Amino acid sequence: MNYRLLGKTGLKVSEISLGCWAIGGPNFSYGESVGWHGADDQQSLAGLHRAFELGINHFDTADVYGNGHSERLVGKFLQDVPRDQVIIATKVGWFDGCAPHRMYSMQIRHQFEMSLDNLGTDYVDIYYFHNADFGENDQYLTQAVELVHRFQQEGKIRFIGQSAYAYSDFVRVAPVVQPDVFQFQYHALQHQWDNPASDLFRWAAAQNLGLIIFGPLAQGALLDKYSPANPPKFEPGDNRVRNYWLSKEGLQKLQPALLKLKSRFGSSTTDLVRMALQYALSRSKNAIVIPGFKNPRQVEINAAADKPLSIQDVQFIRETLADLQQPY
DSSP states (O other): OOEEEOGGGOOEEESBOEEOSGGGOOOEETTEEOBOSOOOHHHHHHHHHHHHHTTOOEEEOOTTTTTTHHHHHHHHHHTTSOGGGOEEEEEEOSOOTTSSSTTOHHHHHHHHHHHHHHHTOSOEEEEEESSSOOSGGGTTHHHHHHHHHHHHHTTSEEEEEEEOSSHHHHHHHHHHHOOSEEEEEOOTTOOGGGSGGGOHHHHHHHTTOEEEEEOTTGGGGGGTOOBTTBOOOOOTTBGGGGOGGGSHHHHHHHHHHHHHHHHHHOSSHHHHHHHHHHHHHTTOTTEEEOOOOSSHHHHHHHHTOOSOOOHHHHHHHHHHHTTOOOOO
């Protein structure tokens, strides 16, 4: 397993880490499907233990993943491993409860204490604001940040993270949040970060910030798992229902490009996982990827994808997928 220093945090992190969203199970938030189907708790726990055996030391979860279910599974795993040998990250920002807003300070305090209880630990290594919605005109931003920095001063949080979905959101809230780590979605089918005016990789590198990339496999779209003749059907509560690249239209567009990529990198799942993960990692020396998993075999495939791509490989992927655009 290869390791990288996570920006200015100095944390030595496995460059291929694990995202624990999928093991939380199906879920809804504000009427939208935000979870996953197909996970089994025993397989999930076995996957967590297998990851640790293989040298993966960073596990990323959130309070909204199964409404605490993912955190509780990670907590069971933590009972069996030395706490100081793993890096645990969780997040806040998708629950309102009875608060006026999900980023209301008392709501954050409640969610944070529940996260600690779910995880069975007295601190988390990275605590993220899960999004950049701090209310109208960012009215809850200052109080939310003050509270989380207080948690840090009390030793309950080691480092503060910010997750978001647009460059403008990151640059808007970063001066107040002062995060140590950014988290965002990125895979080879996304091109918005390639624009010099919204190049988050370059912007973060200038400040030596750690970058955590989720979704590097495009939820399996880059692995040629699905056929446009028989596109997948996802049950209610599974967020993949919104993934354009898993629709019939998206798969039809993607299939010719995948055939071209397979001719260069190989056609097995292991080959394509390596292609996708290493493409994301090539964007920054401060970047870590957190592909998801549901069982030990998927963990093993992720962990085996540790051979970097050449500059020519990266360029080939970029050119092959450059014309593929999501229509919305």
